[in-house]
Structures are given as C-alpha cells and as structure tokens.
Amino acid sequence: MPEGLPELPPVFAPILRLREAGDAMARAAALAPEHGAGTLVWVSAYDRIEAAVVLEPEQALAAARPALLAAVSALADALGAYGPAEIPVTFAWPALIKVNGGVVGGARLLAPPGATDDAVPDWLVLGIDARFAAPVYHVPGHDPGRTSLVEEGFSEASPAELTAAWARHLMAGLADWQGQGIRRLAERYLARLERVPEDEGAKRGIDPATGDLVLDFGRERRRIALAEGVGA
Numbered sequence: 001m002p003e004g005l006p007e008l009p010p011v012f013a014p015i016l017r018l019r020e021a022g023d024a025m026a027r028a029a030a031l032a033p034e035h036g037a038g039t040l041v042w043v044s045a046y047d048r049i050e051a052a053v054v055l056e057p058e059q060a061l062a063a064a065r066p067a068l069l070a071a072v073s074a075l076a077d078a079l080g081a082y083g084p085a086e087i088p089v090t091f092a093w094p095a096l097i098k099v100n101g102g103v104v105g106g107a108r109l110l111a112p113p114g115a116t117d118d119a120v121p122d123w124l125v126l127g128i129d130a131r132f133a134a135p136v137y138h139v140p141g142h143d144p145g146r147t148s149l150v151e152e153g154f155s156e157a158s159p160a161e162l163t164a165a166w167a168r169h170l171m172a173g174l175a176d177w178q179g180q181g182i183r184r185l186a187e188r189y190l191a192r193l194e195r196v197p198e199d200e201g202a203k204r205g206i207d208p209a210t211g212d213l214v215l216d217f218g219r220e221r222r223r224i225a226l227a228e229g230v231g232a
Contacts, residue, residue, distance in 0.1 A: 004160065009168070024051050027041045028041040028127070037123070047148075051128055061118075082162065102147030133150040201217065204216075
C-alpha cells in the first residue's frame with residue numbers, strides 16, 4: 001500500500017485519502033460546502049498523482065480563475081524540485097503539463113453549479129492529475145504524445161511526496177498572488193508556456209481580471225479565454 005502524505009501545514013484540513021479508484025475532484029466538491037477552504041483530497045496510487053483542494057475565493061469567479069494557472073505552476077515547481085534538472089517541464093494552454101515534450105497530466109478548476117463570472121463563488125476546487133508510471137497494459141510507443149514521470153527520470157520521489165510538494169507550492173503561489181498581485185504568477189506561468197504558431201512573435205501576458213491569455217502583436221491584440229479551457 002502506498003504511504004501516506006508527508007506532513008503538511010495546518011491550513012490543510014481535513015485531509016482525506018482515497019483508494020486508487022477514487023475521484024479527488026468529485027470528492028472535494030462534495031465536501032466543499034461543509035468543510036470549506038483547505039480541504040485536501042488525494043488518491044493513494046502507485047502509478048499516478050491525483051489530488052484536489054478546496055478554496056474560498058474573495059473575488060468574483062472571472063477574477064479567481066487564474067488559480068488554475070497557480071495550480072499547474074505549483075505542479076511544475078514540485079516536479080522541478082525532484083526531477084532531473086535538464087528535463088524541461090512546460091505547459092500547453094491552459095493547464096496541460098508536459099515533461100520532455102510529452103503530456104503527463106494537468107490541472108483543473110471546478111466551480112459550484114450555476115456560478116456566474118460576476119459573482120463570488122462559495123467555493124472552488126483545484127485539482128491535478130499526472131501519470132507517475134505507465135500502467136501495466138502500456139505498450140511503449142503506442143501513444144508517443146504522452147509519457148510518465150518514471151519514464152523521464154522522476155523516480156526519486158513517490159506520488160505521495162509529489163502530491164505534498166504540489167500542495168505546499170500551491171499555497172505559496174496563492175499567497176504571492178494575494179499579496180503581490182498577478183504579475184509574479186503570470187511571469188512564472190508564461191515562462192513555461194509553449195509557443196504555438198498562432199502566437200509566434202507576440203508579446204504574451206495574462207489579463208488579471210480574467211486570466212485570459214493576451215497576445216500583443218504590436219498593431220493587433222488577440223485574446224484566448226481561460227474560461228473556455230477550464231470548464232468552470
């Protein structure tokens with residue numbers, strides 16, 4: 001049986017451990033109305049990282065959506081602390097995470113049903129999932145666009161250790177955002193965001209009011225909505 005989580009700051013309470021078949025996002029959303037901010041749900045599995053945490057934002061949903069960028073950045077920071085320094089960890093918009101060019105997972109954001117952009121939601125759930133090791137039925141080369149952390153040399157830490165590292169980095173990132181504004185969060189996120197042909201040559205930024213990706217081509221600006229990529 002995989003081990004429990006390393007000790008976390010007291011802001012995380014309660015902490016609920018699910019078996020391998022569990023759904024961390026769904027369980028955190030079910031617990032959110034009663035237990036509120038800091039509720040952490042994680043799946044104890046040997047081959048994947050899956051966890052979700054409940055937040056209680058103070059701003060409207062549109063302005064709170066950049067929390068998704070904080071979640072995927074925190075996962076990248078956690079991987080960077082344990083993995084080979086030479087292996088690149090990058091993002092595909094808005095919240096897919098890649099290791100050495102292959103997708104390993106990503107982050108998600110969930111808001112209460114019926115939540116509107118201009119109202120403060122009662123809660124939000126941020127979740128991550130990432131493939132730690134290939135499943136037993138995996139055929140090498142069958143899906144060249146995906147990889148696992150173990151395949152890329154991230155074998156020094158367990159899924160539980162990486163889950164705890166994500167939670168710590170997430171709280172630090174959210175605290176920076178709250179105290180210093182979105183600039184630092186945006187810079188850290190954009191530094192890892194892959195270029196695509198559509199944004200080649202553009203100066204990229206994050207709209208603090210919505211989390212949208214803003215592409216500045218000098219004479220033209222384009223916007224890619226974060227809301228379309230998070231399902232919240």
